[in-house]
Amino acid sequence: MSRETPWYAGRFKSSHGAQQLLFGQMYEDAAIEQKAFENKGRVFCIASAGCTAIRLSGDHDVVACDINPVQLEYAERRVLGAGLVAGYVAGCAERAMAAARAFAPLVGWSTRKVRAFLALSDVTEQVEFWRSQLDTQRFRTSFEALLSRAILRLVYAPEFLAFLPPNFGEILRRRLESGFARHANATNPFARALLLGEPHDEPRPATCRVQFALGDAASYLECCPAGSFDAFSLSNILDGAQPSYRDRLSRAVRHAATKDAVVVLRSFAEPQPELITNHAQSDRALLWGVVDVRSAHLFE
Numbered sequence: 001m002s003r004e005t006p007w008y009a010g011r012f013k014s015s016h017g018a019q020q021l022l023f024g025q026m027y028e029d030a031a032i033e034q035k036a037f038e039n040k041g042r043v044f045c046i047a048s049a050g051c052t053a054i055r056l057s058g059d060h061d062v063v064a065c066d067i068n069p070v071q072l073e074y075a076e077r078r079v080l081g082a083g084l085v086a087g088y089v090a091g092c093a094e095r096a097m098a099a100a101r102a103f104a105p106l107v108g109w110s111t112r113k114v115r116a117f118l119a120l121s122d123v124t125e126q127v128e129f130w131r132s133q134l135d136t137q138r139f140r141t142s143f144e145a146l147l148s149r150a151i152l153r154l155v156y157a158p159e160f161l162a163f164l165p166p167n168f169g170e171i172l173r174r175r176l177e178s179g180f181a182r183h184a185n186a187t188n189p190f191a192r193a194l195l196l197g198e199p200h201d202e203p204r205p206a207t208c209r210v211q212f213a214l215g216d217a218a219s220y221l222e223c224c225p226a227g228s229f230d231a232f233s234l235s236n237i238l239d240g241a242q243p244s245y246r247d248r249l250s251r252a253v254r255h256a257a258t259k260d261a262v263v264v265l266r267s268f269a270e271p272q273p274e275l276i277t278n279h280a281q282s283d284r285a286l287l288w289g290v291v292d293v294r295s296a297h298l299f300e
């Protein structure tokens with residue numbers, strides 16, 4: 001396992017040392033899953049910070065799996081009712097983003113300006129505001145430097161970077177702009193989380209039916225009886241993983257899938273132009289290159 005995916009370490013940078021809480025909240029818009037899984041029964045999802053499991057548990061029986069015991073325990077606590085505390089920097093991802101946001105005033109992003117942007121709900125006005133007041137030359141230069149290989153290497157192990165395009169900063173800026181051109185800021189909790197670091201708690205269903213499983217997704221699904229799940233939400237667990245793990249995971253998903261099962265898989269990588277099942281632009285988290293929604297039996 002350790003050679004097949006870097007996520008087993010439960011750390012972004014080094015494979016030595018205790019596992020850490022990497023994500024205090026999720027940056028994945030589970031509205032995609034809610035729509036794709038309509039009329040489906042049992043769901044397998046990656047636990048991460050628990051947001052997707054909580055959101056889906058109102059309509060589905062959910063098994064939430066994670067390779068990182070610290071993350072799984074955190075998700076379990078959240079499902080049991082622990083909320084996100086405003087201003088609380090929970091995981092390594094939030095700490096890295098908070099460090100990046102510390103540069104905001106230096107590029108002219110005052111909190112007042114960012115709040116004014118986030119209060120908008122007309123997407124045409126949002127794009128005008130973004131282009132004229134936020135996406136300035138100073139911001140571009142700093143953002144692209146911050147997301148350059150040299151800086152990312154200080155925070156992430158090489159496996160987490162190998163699949164990213166070399167001009168990732170520029171690409172991510174474009175993803176942000178195209179997201180602002182589609183989704184109203186005022187009702188987008190992910191925009192607030194990214195730009196201000198404000199945690200967003202999921203609307204909770206009255207009862208959360210979630211079972212937790214510690215382990216890697218492929219190993220768990222290989223051991224399930226055939227046809228156990230109607231839907232799979234796999235986060236971006238293949239980002240950084242070896243091709244051999246992709247093969248194992250896709251075989252395991254097809255084995256564990258019912259006939260009409262659906263899979264949602266995200267990636268930070270740039271999509272192949274011919275990927276017609278890509279829903280990245282509908283994801284209000286604004287970050288993803290790929291949000292692939294397809295039949296589980298076509299997952300390879």
Ligand SMILES: C[S@@+](CC[C@H](N)C(=O)[O-])C[C@H]1O[C@@H](n2cnc3c(N)ncnc32)[C@H](O)[C@@H]1O
Nearest residue numbers: 007026027028048066067068071216217236237
């Ligand atoms: C892939 S990361 C990405 C998080 C995501 N971008 C978000 O917004 O929350 C999500 C979770 O997947 C877990 N994970 C990674 N690879 C896994 C695997 N093969 N099986 C099970 N869990 C895995 C990590 O431990 C982490 O908690």
